[in-house]
Amino acid sequence: MSTLTHAVALTVGSSIGKKALVAVTGAVLAGFVLGHMIGNLLIFAGPDAINEYGHLLQTMLHGMGVWVARIGLLACTVVHVVLTVQLTRENRAARPGRYGYDATIQATRSSRTMIFSGLTLLAFIVYHLMHFTLRVGNEYATYKTTLHGEQVHDVYRMVIDGFSWWPASVFYLIAMAMLCSHLSHGVSSMFQTLGLSTPRTMGTFRMVGRAYAALIFGGNAFIVLAVWFKWVH
Amino acid sequence: MPSLFRNFYLKTSMARTLNLHLKIWRQPGPDAGGWFQEIEASEIPETASFLEMLDIVNQKLISVSGDPVVFDHDCREGICGTCGMVINGVPHGPQRGTTTCQLHMRTFNDGDTIWIEPFRAKAFPIIKDLMVNRSGFDRIMAAGGFISVRTGAAQDANALPISKEAADSSMDAAECIGCGACVASCKNASAMLFTAAKAGQFNMLPQGQPEKHRRVLGMVKTMDEAGFGNCTNQYECEAACPKRIGVRWISKLNRDYTLAVVHDTLLAPVGKGGGEG
Numbered sequence: 334m335s336t337l338t339h340a341v342a343l344t345v346g347s348s349i350g351k352k353a354l355v356a357v358t359g360a361v362l363a364g365f366v367l368g369h370m371i372g373n374l375l376i377f378a379g380p381d382a383i384n385e386y387g388h389l390l391q392t393m394l395h396g397m398g399v400w401v402a403r404i405g406l407l408a409c410t411v412v413h414v415v416l417t418v419q420l421t422r423e424n425r426a427a428r429p430g431r432y433g434y435d436a437t438i439q440a441t442r443s444s445r446t447m448i449f450s451g452l453t454l455l456a457f458i459v460y461h462l463m464h465f466t467l468r469v470g471n472e473y474a475t476y477k478t479t480l481h482g483e484q485v486h487d488v489y490r491m492v493i494d495g496f497s498w499w500p501a502s503v504f505y506l507i508a509m510a511m512l513c514s515h516l517s518h519g520v521s522s523m524f525q526t527l528g529l530s531t532p533r534t535m536g537t538f539r540m541v542g543r544a545y546a547a548l549i550f551g552g553n554a555f556i557v558l559a560v561w562f563k564w565v566h
Numbered sequence: 567m568p569s570l571f572r573n574f575y576l577k578t579s580m581a582r583t584l585n586l587h588l589k590i591w592r593q594p595g596p597d598a599g600g601w602f603q604e605i606e607a608s609e610i611p612e613t614a615s616f617l618e619m620l621d622i623v624n625q626k627l628i629s630v631s632g633d634p635v636v637f638d639h640d641c642r643e644g645i646c647g648t649c650g651m652v653i654n655g656v657p658h659g660p661q662r663g664t665t666t667c668q669l670h671m672r673t674f675n676d677g678d679t680i681w682i683e684p685f686r687a688k689a690f691p692i693i694k695d696l697m698v699n700r701s702g703f704d705r706i707m708a709a710g711g712f713i714s715v716r717t718g719a720a721q722d723a724n725a726l727p728i729s730k731e732a733a734d735s736s737m738d739a740a741e742c743i744g745c746g747a748c749v750a751s752c753k754n755a756s757a758m759l760f761t762a763a764k765a766g767q768f769n770m771l772p773q774g775q776p777e778k779h780r781r782v783l784g785m786v787k788t789m790d791e792a793g794f795g796n797c798t799n800q801y802e803c804e805a806a807c808p809k810r811i812g813v814r815w816i817s818k819l820n821r822d823y824t825l826a827v828v829h830d831t832l833l834a835p836v837g838k839g840g841g842e843g
């Protein structure tokens with residue numbers, strides 16, 4: 334067996350290997366979510382700040398940057414979702430007979446609903462991309478503004494309009510709650526799966542996971558609420 | 567009689583008795599269907615262990631030509647890991663760090679309903695009633711849960727220094743009695759806690775180093791093939807473990823597995839000098 338096929342068999346072909354891939358791709362996605370949120374918070378710095386940021390992303394590396402990021406994120410998402418669905422199916426198969434008396438000792442609610450929160454997030458990502466990236470069923474693509482004498486995309490107006498329709502805002506808030514739950518187990522779980530946690534650091538990682546989840550939820554929900562209550566307009 | 571002894575005598579001889587409603591899983595054989603049989607257990611002394619309570623129940627069943635409840639047990643002193651059943655949804659019952667044989671009826675109250683079921687996992691097929699086949703664990707052990715010792719004169723004890731920390735840590739892992747409660751309590755029927763403890767006890771010590779990578783890869787592969795689920799870091803295992811094996815061993819196994827993969831795929835093919843460790 335060649336070294337490469339051997340390496341693939343040991344990772345994708347084993348429980349720990351698959352989980353490690355889920356952890357690494359999860360780390361990339363969790364990092365992205367933070368960067369994405371920080372960028373979006375520029376909305377509070379006024380139209381020019383966020384529009385310039387949007388323009389920068391679009392034109393980075395002569396427009397290549399955004400595609401590198403997109404392809405990378407897509408690859409991480411596919412690996413993360415495919416492996417977790419497969420792991421979940423194996424887990425269900427490993428316990429064919431259910432307990433007559435079902436009890437949980439210390440597993441958290443978020444840890445028990447990972448596949449549910451995860452698949453809801455997947456649906457949300459599809460919706461979110463259609464909403465703001467592919468701009469299906471809206472005229473956001475025509476929103477333009479001038480920045481330093483240059484025609485750029487008006488991200489600011491797009492966000493304000495996007496969240497002014499309340500069903501969309503509600504769905505965003507629900508999705509952020511799901512993300513919060515997903516991260517609160519996922520982030521600390523990552524350290525355990527990659528073998529980085531020790532008895533001394535385990536408690537810290539748990540706290541870090543919860544704080545990270547709360548931060549992401551707070552920041553993103555704040556944008557939606559700010560538009561909703563017309564704090565930014 | 568001195569009053570101290572008299573009090574002790576009175577306390578132990580006037581043990582409370584309990585009347586319990588049991589719901590016990592009955593399954594005639596591996597391929598047969600199962601059901602919960604309702605049994606009234608009356609006059610159970612609170613000093614009885616859980617298994618002694620089942621002995622009393624079985625005695626009554628036998629006296630009316632009934633089929634006694636089959637369950638596994640051996641040492642009955644919490645060291646062999648043979649006993650094990652799921653009591654009200656928790657393997658080994660409600661008392662933390664306690665095997666079923668060491669669980670006493672004083673933990674329960676008169677009139678309680680107690681659900682008694684076998685460990686449920688695809689990798690632990692039910693043999694009869696509460697008895698399951700845990701040979702999956704034996705296969706994991708055979709795949710690396712040992713160190714190879716060549717024959718010859720025993721070396722001087724001081725020739726192999728081991729830090730106290732490493733020795734203590736290894737002993738923590740070695741406390742695992744292989745009961746299977748971790749699998750039974752895991753939402754995914756994963757055997758990670760058991761495998762991690764059994765690999766970890768050797769991976770901590772110098773004697774375990776030469777076969778470390780081979781051990782980790784072999785035990786994990788066998789664990790996967792036996793049909794256990796995948797760990798999702800919910801730590802139900804740790805809470806149910808009668809020996810309180812910590813999930814830090816799982817973290818260590820994850821780490822050792824990554825190192826073993828790197829060694830096996832990158833270092834070994836180009837011929838790393840020296841031992842495998």
Ligand code: SF4
Binds near residue numbers: 744803808
């Ligand atoms: S780790 Fe604990 S629960 Fe699992 S087999 Fe060992 S002693 Fe039993």
Ligand code: FES
Binds near residue numbers: 645647648
């Ligand atoms: S019978 Fe040996 S541990 Fe319970």
